[in-house]
Amino acid sequence: MTTTRFDDDEPDLDALYADLAAADLQPLWRQAGLLPPAPNRLGPHRWDGRTLRALAERAGALVGIDRGGDRRVLALSHPDLGGLPFATHTLWAAVQYLKGHESAPAHRHSPAALRFVLEGSGVWTLVDGDPIAMEPGDLVLTPGNTWHEHRSRGDEPMIWFDGLDLPLVRALDAVFFEPGPDDLTPFSPGDPCRSEERFGRVGLRPAGEAAPGRHSALLVYRWDATDAALRAQLASTGRDHARVRYTDPATGADVMPTLRAELQRVLAGGRTTATRTVGSAVCVVHRGAGSSLVGGHRVDWTAGDVFVVPSWAWAQHRADADADLFVLSDTPVIEALGLGRRAERSETEENTPMPGISRVGGTS
Numbered sequence: 001m002t003t004t005r006f007d008d009d010e011p012d013l014d015a016l017y018a019d020l021a022a023a024d025l026q027p028l029w030r031q032a033g034l035l036p037p038a039p040n041r042l043g044p045h046r047w048d049g050r051t052l053r054a055l056a057e058r059a060g061a062l063v064g065i066d067r068g069g070d071r072r073v074l075a076l077s078h079p080d081l082g083g084l085p086f087a088t089h090t091l092w093a094a095v096q097y098l099k100g101h102e103s104a105p106a107h108r109h110s111p112a113a114l115r116f117v118l119e120g121s122g123v124w125t126l127v128d129g130d131p132i133a134m135e136p137g138d139l140v141l142t143p144g145n146t147w148h149e150h151r152s153r154g155d156e157p158m159i160w161f162d163g164l165d166l167p168l169v170r171a172l173d174a175v176f177f178e179p180g181p182d183d184l185t186p187f188s189p190g191d192p193c194r195s196e197e198r199f200g201r202v203g204l205r206p207a208g209e210a211a212p213g214r215h216s217a218l219l220v221y222r223w224d225a226t227d228a229a230l231r232a233q234l235a236s237t238g239r240d241h242a243r244v245r246y247t248d249p250a251t252g253a254d255v256m257p258t259l260r261a262e263l264q265r266v267l268a269g270g271r272t273t274a275t276r277t278v279g280s281a282v283c284v285v286h287r288g289a290g291s292s293l294v295g296g297h298r299v300d301w302t303a304g305d306v307f308v309v310p311s312w313a314w315a316q317h318r319a320d321a322d323a324d325l326f327v328l329s330d331t332p333v334i335e336a337l338g339l340g341r342r343a344e345r346s347e348t349e350e351n352t353p354m355p356g357i358s359r360v361g362g363t364s
């Protein structure tokens with residue numbers, strides 16, 4: 001007998017509960033919190049960037065990259081998830097640290113991954129053998145089931161943010177993993193990135209190619225282009241904040257079926273509109289400093305920090321210094337399943353206090 005055995009003071013009912021448990025059954029009427037009025041599984045949480053970096057450096061000094069794990073990765077583990085190495089119930093978030101001239105060998109897995117580069121230089125990620133040079137602020141995709149390896153040809157270490165849909169794919173029991181060959185893929189730093197050459201020019205893709213696949217054929221989004229799009233949006237709207245979504249250039253869809261990636265810029269003194277959406281998000285502070293109101297809690301942040309915006313929590317970001325937040329979310333899944341909801345706090349409500357978790361469901 002492994003299922004929960006409920007009990008009661010009334011002997012007949014208690015006997016029923018005993019027999020239910022023996023038959024691996026549970027009464028719905030004793031399930032508390034199974035059907036909450038609104039999503040409530042997580043609170044906000046923040047990881048300090050300096051701590052992440054310092055501990056990644058220590059791991060770099062003590063732990064090699066062996067065929068065992070293949071990756072020197074520190075997973076962000078949300079305290080509300082009972083010890084699981086997951087940032088939210090759907091998203092894996094981690095920092096990966098690769099020292100100069102190290103190689104993390106090829107493997108592939110059904111969970112999809114993306115990398116947002118924090119610091120360093122000299123690293124290439126090879127995706128199905130295509131070499132992608134990584135620089136701070138770049139977004140690199142390693143879609144589900146693509147071979148990927150990380151290769152340093154420089155002297156300095158690199159640290160980047162990893163985002164995966166691993167907790168979601170695990171919950172679906174759809175994880176496949178395969179190690180690659182022991183031999184590293186040959187490449188030279190001068191090799192062009194084929195994906196970028198073919199799909200990296202806005203609005204132009206090779207004519208007559210096979211229909212677009214399940215993920216973006218463009219595997220790298222350069223910081224220069226992201227920054228230019230944000231500047232142009234700020235200039236054309238005259239606002240103090242701007243947001244761009246990384247998309248499949250052929251379809252305009254999200255970069256991968258399970259993951260949405262966006263860059264939220266907030267100028268010093270500016271603040272975003274308060275919104276709440278279904279689905280969880282992880283925000284990586286690329287630049288600047290500020291604070292966010294998340295589900296009624298204040299989260300102060302600075303460059304390098306990572307914080308969680310839980311499902312259906314009100315979120316509003318304010319910047320004290322020009323700030324860039326890389327935002328990873330599971331929204332494509334939520335939308336594909338018809339579970340999406342979104343609320344925005346209107347301008348007329350601007351002066352009323354931020355609704356907190358305790359008032360979820362009462363304001364929209």
Ligand code: GTQ
Nearest residue numbers: 071073094096148162164
């Ligand atoms: O770089 O291939 O953070 O497979 C977790 C799993 C990174 C990777 C992670 C992975 C990788």
Ligand code: FE2
Nearest residue numbers: 107109113148
């Ligand atoms: Fe991987």
